[in-house]
Amino acid sequence: MxxxxxxxxxxxxxxxxxxxxxxxxxxxxxxxxxxxxxxxxxxxxxxxxxxxxxxxxxxIPSAEQLEALMMARHTPGVHALISKSCVGIAGAGGLGSNIAIALARVGIGKLIIADFDLVEPSNLNRQQYFIDQIGQPKVAALKENLQRINPYVEIETFMGRIDPQNLRQIFAGVDVMVEAFDAPDQKAMLTAAHLQQAAECPLVAASGMAGYESSNSITTQKNRNNFYLIGDQQNAAQPGQGLMAPRVSIAAGHQANAVLRLLLGEEPA
Amino acid sequence: MNFQLNGQSHQTVAGTTIGSLLAELQLQPERVVLELNQVILNANEYREQQLKEGDKLEIIQFVGGG
Incomplete structure (x- = not known):
């Protein structure tokens, strides 16, 4: 034999x-x-x-077959932890769409994704949407794309503005929370509200990933207990320095890996 | 008056508010998160708050893009 x-x-x-x-x-x-x-x-x-x-x-493989493939790739213990975890993603733009895809590919159990926006032509330079999805709500388009990658990930979406009053309700039960907004005032609002209301749940945020500076200036830092900040902390999106796919996806990769490490009990930084 | 800013000793005139400190540092209140004596604050809602001797203030700043 x-x-x-x-x-x-x-x-x-x-x-x-x-x-x-x-x-x-x-x-x-x-x-x-x-x-x-x-x-x-x-x-x-x-x-x-x-x-x-x-x-x-x-x-299309069955849920059991795909599960077996994931287990073989990720080792059973790792897969067991990932597949029963729930991650919240605030914002489905360049960061959020890339983070969601990375987490769906590793076989996360559940994603809760919130965004108020529609897919616009200008988003296609860095966000994980397709040209035939222009005009669709981002959360609907992203859910569709994620289901084409891994139909067995549970996906909950919220289309609308997130504020300190609805934050806990939208993201009830998440194991890790991700800040993936574009506007700096929204990043600050979400971070303050999360740290005030859900300090026991880790938050992975991002600041500074515009332009085409060195990839190596993007880092993962532990800012305080349960709060991780990713980016170069400097390069804002502004006229003359746009957001471009490579650095945005590098920052998103840092965020997704920080989530993975937190779920597996490792320090992300 | 002395207080701690991001772990460093910082001197300012008595009566300095969070709003005036952020202006001095050229930071926009709506883009920062504060931790004042271990309490997280939305900077925008605390612009008028005066700093006191011995306060411990941490500033988390965000730049745009995502």
């Missing part, structure tokens, strides 16, 4: 098994057979440790 991986699950088979036999037994409708990253012929004789992927084009 030899051990192989079939669609990320381990399997013991007879030493002389050929790929076509494996296909008949495990995935008769597959039309793509990949062994160790490369397309393989049906008469290929399987070897110890081979990683076999059998795909039917266009087929």
């Amino acid at each position: 030899i051990s192989i991986l079939v669609n990320e699950s381990s399997l013991k088979i007879e030493q002389t098994t050929r790929l076509s036999q494996l296909q008949t037994q495990h995935k008769p409708d597959a039309d793509l057979l990949i062994v160790n990253g490369f397309p393989a012929k049906p008469d290929y004789q399987l070897c110890q440790g081979d990683q076999v992927v059998m795909i039917k084009r266009g087929e």
